[in-house]
Amino acid sequence: MTDSASILVLTTGGTIDKIYFDANSAFSIGDSQVPDIASVANVQAPLRLQSLMRKDSLDMTEEDRQQVLAAVSAAPETRILITHGTDTMVDTARVLAGVSGKTVVFTGAMQPSRMQVTDADFNVGFALGVLQTLPEGVYVAMSGQVLDPLRARKNRAAGRFESTD
Secondary structure (H helix, E strand, C coil), X not given: XXXXXXXXXXXXXXXXXXXXXXXXXXXXXXXXXXXXXXXXCXXXXXXXXXEEEEECHHHCCHHHHHHHHHHHHHXXXXXXXXXXXXXXXXXXXXXXXXXXXXXXXXXXXXXXXXXXXXXXXXXXXXXXXXXXXXXXEEEEEECCEEECHHHEEEECCCCEEEECC
């Protein structure tokens, strides 16, 4: 039985969960780091983790985005955190823009959470915090900002997300 007051964490892959394999100089997507991040931060809100896929966001298809939408729509929880690769996070968030009755926050990382220098821990903590205070809607929470996905973009050159306003 799922407590509707708990937070659902949907994972899709992306940089936040990447593991570096030194032997072949490549990254692979591993298990979600959100439970570890939440544990270290002593997060008290009940979390339910559901892994939807382990994909780099550049490899996500429209069918993948529909799978995310279906999972959000079917969830008994009204507060949902989605970890996602940053390259197409806004695209997936826009697919969910019409969801009602839920607060959905997307977050990710520019550097894998397993790296010594990473924004993953901050972004996950920030996203979990704002998720519990924002009204119903779909948001992108990155680098201390809460953005409307309909007016947000990733600025690759600057290494950050920004509003298009």
